[in-house]
Amino acid sequence: MQEFFQNVSRYPRYLISFSLGIFFNAIEPLMPLLKRPTTAIALVGLVISVFVFLTFTLRAMLGLSVA
Missing domain, CATH: 1.20.5 (Single alpha-helices involved in coiled-coils or other helix-helix interfaces)
Known part of the structure; x- marks a missing residue:
């Protein structure tokens, strides 16, 4: 055992x-891509936008309200 x-x-x-x-x-x-400032900003923006999109999508699917 x-x-x-x-x-x-x-x-x-x-x-x-x-x-x-x-x-x-x-x-x-x-x-x-993180070595050049232009692509680093674009990559960070993409990551943040994906996170925000997933957050809003899950809130809408689960029926959670902000208030």
Whole structure:
């Protein structure tokens, strides 16, 4: 039974390493764009606009009000 719990305790570490690996591989191609100010501003603007779009979409879908 102890082997079972040792095996189960490895899953959170696997999940974290797997998630960080996907995040790193998704961000790595965008790093050269951050070296020039024009593309850096555009990239930051894109990230902020995607976040705002997702926020408004989820609020509308869930019926949440601002007040």
